Amino acid sequence: MRVWNWLLDRRWISPVLTAIVVLSSFFAAYDFEAAQRRFPEWAGGLGILGSSLMWILVGSALFELALSIGRASRERTMSALAASLDEANSQIDEIGSAIRQFFDGMLFSFSKRLNLTQDDQVRISIYIHDTENKRFIPCGRYSPNPNFTKPGRTHYRDDEGCIGKGWDHGWHFDNDFPADKPARRKYEKESYGVQRAIADNIKMQSRLYAVKRISHGEEALAVVVVEALDSVRFEQIFLQAAMDEHNDNFASMVRSLRNYIPNPSHAEESGL
Structure with missing residues (x-):
């Protein structure tokens, strides 16, 4: 619980997580299979990176959502609670947008076929x-x-x-x-x-x-x-x-x- 409260107090974590979500969404559409064929000596690393992007994105977004909800639960006034809830909803929107980008990237790759x-x-x-x-x-x-x-x-x-x-x-x-x-x-x-x-x-x-x-x-x-x-x-x-x-x-x-x-x-x- 002490660690969780420490995380809730560190406001700088949210911008970092948001940056991770944005960057991983950007690279989601990259064709890692083609890169592995082009650079066989890096095939292992590229394969791990490609398969890990989705989990990094979802994990970061859900962690930020959990932090937002945790902060909201600690607030005592209705106005503060409403503001925190808006922040949580914004994170939910980010998750939806990131998932959309994943699917868009997959369909773009399929268009090549x-x-x-x-x-x-x-x-x-x-x-x-x-x-x-x-x-x-x-x-x-x-x-x-x-x-x-x-x-x-x-x-x-x-x-x-x-x-x-x-x-x-x-x-x-x-x-x-x-x-x-x-x-x-x-x-x-x-x-x-x-x-x-x-x-x-x-x-x-x-x-x-x-x-x-x-x-x-x-x-x-x-x-x-x-x-x-x-x-x-x-x-x-x-x-x-x-x-x-x-x-x-x-x-x-x-x-x-x-x-x-x-x-x-x-x-x-x-x-x-």
């Missing part, structure tokens, strides 16, 4: 399943076009659209979406049960969708979605093979981080 160029009108997204509320929470997104990486809906029903079909069957591919808007709306409603009001608010009107359910053994965890404005940008066999190859990588990341997502049912409040 798909041979994306800076001119591609393609987006890759990952959605973690919220079992309690039967919906998906978007937790990562990458596109060469920055307009397609902007936040959209904060959650998606798990029985609607291409995502729902991919979740139910493990894999779903569709590049038959009509270019004509009225024909597309009819196709979306008849094929997927998507109402016009929802369809009209979709910013990226993709004509190709591929959805892969991410699983660890028998445990279904998430879905990864690849979409493109060009209906012939990818062949189904190519996409399915690439996404199958990376299932274990995605599953490992989801299983490692999902318990650290602050209140998954309201992840949008935590920067996700």
Whole structure:
């Protein structure tokens, strides 16, 4: 207890932990496997560093969160308690933001497997399943076009659209979406049960969708979605093979981080 109180009294620890979170988030997207192949003599050290980044990030963020809560519990006035609670909420936001950066970095690495160029009108997204509320929470997104990486809906029903079909069957591919808007709306409603009001608010009107359910053994965890404005940008066999190859990588990341997502049912409040 004396050590804990000593830590609570040292205000300089918080800026240090915040710096660690920011730096480890920055390096999370670095391709350490490629670096190991390029510098085989450093392969051991690079491998340890790459696998340790996530734990350093999460550990530092959770330690700072614990310190914030500990300081709040020692305050006696309501105003001081409110200020400390705001600080704790800020740390929760940092955790959510850091997790988002991890997933964004993983999707960026996966984009190399798909041979994306800076001119591609393609987006890759990952959605973690919220079992309690039967919906998906978007937790990562990458596109060469920055307009397609902007936040959209904060959650998606798990029985609607291409995502729902991919979740139910493990894999779903569709590049038959009509270019004509009225024909597309009819196709979306008849094929997927998507109402016009929802369809009209979709910013990226993709004509190709591929959805892969991410699983660890028998445990279904998430879905990864690849979409493109060009209906012939990818062949189904190519996409399915690439996404199958990376299932274990995605599953490992989801299983490692999902318990650290602050209140998954309201992840949008935590920067996700």
